[in-house]
Amino acid sequence: MNIREVAKKAGVSTATVSRVVNGTVPVSAQIERQVRSAIKSLGYYPNTHARTLGSGRSHMYGLIISDIANPFFPDIAKCFERIAVEHGQELLIANTDYQPKRMQVCVRRMLERKVDGVAIMTSEMDPKLVHLLNKRGVPIVFLDTGRVGPNISNIFIDYASGIEQAIEHLVSLGHTKIAFVSGPCTLSSAKIRSNAFTLSLKKKGLRCSADYIQTGNHRIDGGQVAMARLLKLRVPPTAVMASNDLTAIGMMRAIHAAGLRVPVDISVMGFDDIEISNFLQPPLTTIRVPRVEIAMSAFTALYAASHKHASNGTEYRISTELVVRQTTGVVKS
Secondary structure: OOHHHHHHHHOOOHHHHHHHHHOOOOOOHHHHHHHHHHHHHHOOOOOHHHHHHHHOOOOEEEEEEOOOOOOHHHHHHHHHHHHHHHOOOEEEEEEOOOOHHHHHHHHHHHHHOOOOEEEEEOOOOOHHHHHHHHHOOOOEEEEOOOOOEEOEEEEEEOHHHHHHHHHHHHHHOOOOOEEEEEOOOOOHHHHHHHHHHHHHHHHOOOOOOHHHEEEOOOOHHHHHHHHHHHHOOOOOOOEEEEOOHHHHHHHHHHHHHOOOOOOOOOEEEOOEOOHHHHHOOOOOEEEEOOHHHHHHHHHHHHHHHHOOOOOEOOEEEEOOEEEOOOOOOOOOO
């Protein structure tokens, strides 16, 4: 089946079919109905490669994420794809696995597929690659790490507010020995969260011991190892906050393995509020980061830029929210 068969059945030229499929030139409502009906009855599927060559646009956005195994990112991808399909766009997903070198591969894939824009939902970004995308005129939207400019937008998550809410909650329960397990120190988002934790403690007049800041890897195993180190301290913390929920899950495993109970012996807090957090035993107290809002902001930024609705990028601010469940409790006397 090809475009000529569709044109013949619809009683129009192949150029008119192309205009309807690509949306490049407006046609009358009657003609569009004829073409759409012919496409449906014949089971015609447009050649997307040919469409890209003809229009100069791929009708595809790229989405680069850090870890496809972390439920935080698939939630973003799912929502982003739903909105993209509703707007006639496809989605190309690439996973860096927190490795800066893989980012080069991801960006090359995006350029080869001639994407109409790229949402970079990761921290491991080489400025040279940003320049390369920008030089090619590809709109970009970052998560936390971008500077707004021509064709560049940024989504800013208010980590500081979320961590401050978490510390306020723990202090209200009587905790003063509070530790933190961060993400990899090479990630800017991990540094932001760690710095926000230290600042929040200072605001409460609490001392931040160097031993109470441990480095994880944003995964379950990293949280488990970091928590085991904290439990071996001469004066272990009474509460520990994790840089994300997967880390918190690992921390809870380490606490259980040591024969201790959450939150009776030690309180645990997460960050992100991935879906499984509500189904743990006990359910995890955490800071909610709204992934739907992130995905919608990312798509809006790219769509506006690729359709020339905006010449300069936009800064989108995402608020966080404390979700109190059952892994935090009053400090043990």
